[in-house]
């Protein structure tokens with residue numbers, strides 16, 4: 001439906017008016033976090049600086065608002081129950097029967113108020129995942145009802161995002177589903193203050209009037225959210241519909257200044273008027289579900305706009321890349337990105353794609369598993385260590401050039417136990433990476449268990465693959481580059497998690513620059 005984008009757009013507009021805003025997401029599933037979910041289930045797992053494995057909507061919040069989020073910005077039913085049960089075992093409810101109301105709902109409310117209590121924000125936008133009427137959402141809806149009561153009418157409001165379907169055969173927009181979902185909210189004791197209506201056609205006045213009448217909202221609180229060519233148009237659409245004005249007037253807050261969206265508009269202008277065009281092959285194994293690569297795809301949008309270049313992404317299934325097909329598949333792309341991932345499936349295709357990029361001097365960007373594949377390929381074909389591998393896919397390889405990190409060897413539990421979050425990385429002077437970042441010390445986010453095996457460092461260096469990014473505390477290799485190549489960079493971290501509209505990621509920006517240059521020459 002787009003709750004994440006609407007929340008992020010509202011956040012952006014409030015921020016543009018001078019307010020300090022954060023956004024949090026409540027997910028009604030029982031996993032403690034999405035870290036243990038297959039990307040096919042839930043899309044990408046987004047990682048914050050503090051190492052939380054979170055829902056991909058947090059990526060939208062960071063990209064739109066140019067803020068950092070944390071563990072407190074994503075809460076699941078699993079986390080809520082886990083907290084309550086832990087407290088129960090400690091005896092914190094001694095003598096009481098622990099129940100959904102009030103104990104679970106209290107814990108939900110505590111997590112809503114927590115961000116506000118930090119004193120850092122004027123607004124906390126809380127996005128409730130799922131739909132009104134879902135069994136899983138009930139405790140969250142009840143907590144919202146109570147919170148509205150606790151906070152009072154001028155300190156909170158409820159926005160209901162709803163679909164207005166268009167029936168082509170009848171040529172009509174239908175308000176019935178909205179009437180029903182609002183009725184369900186009313187049964188739960190919640191009167192929505194504002195309706196945001198997702199629609200593929202403009203909402204005529206009679207439809208707005210009907211929605212206002214049946215859903216007990218003021219007509220100017222019926223906000224049209226038209227399908228847009230890019231998600232980055234949505235703040236402008238919401239501005240035109242005066243969503244922020246409605247929010248501020250209901251909360252009796254001053255409108256402050258005119259929203260400052262100048263930089264946003266510059267970005268949109270560049271995005272929509274490219275002067276160059278390139279095609280990048282994104283090689284991964286979850287390509288049937290592009291949400292699995294959400295942050296990478298968005299990073300190309302930001303960095304493409306920065307270069308005034310349209311970036312077409314060719315999503316390539318790594319299992320389809322074979323000795324026979326590689327030329328046909330990769331011969332037509334201008335740059336190759338090997339995506340992150342886990343497990344053995346599709347690995348050989350990724351290794352082959354790295355080889356193709358290296359040998360044919362196609363600009364190459366390997367992220368996490370993508371960097372590991374580049375190292376394996378280099379060891380096999382340049383160092384001639386046949387059967388070199390990562391121990392993730394071949395435990396008995398004679399040449400474990402990528403191996404399990406030392407501290408991972410004793411870990412058995414799967415949830416939240418990877419190397420997670422932001423770590424520092426020192427860049428070698430004169431490297432392409434240092435040039436891109438314009439800095440010698442950076443901090444980037446990680447999510448992995450395996451790493452470059454430093455036993456092979458000297459040998460690999462001798463043959464022309466340079467470890468140009470090193471963790472200053474642990475000496476782990478975080479970036480490799482091949483010198484004799486137009487642009488060949490592999491990063492153990494995930495640069496895509498820090499790209500925002502206002503701060504496109506330097507490695508993506510320079511990857512695109514290199515592709516444009518390479519194509520022209």
Ligand code: GLN
Nearest residue numbers: 340341368369448449450
């Ligand atoms: N599977 C690899 C590891 O755990 C890479 C992880 C990733 O690409 N995020 O090290």
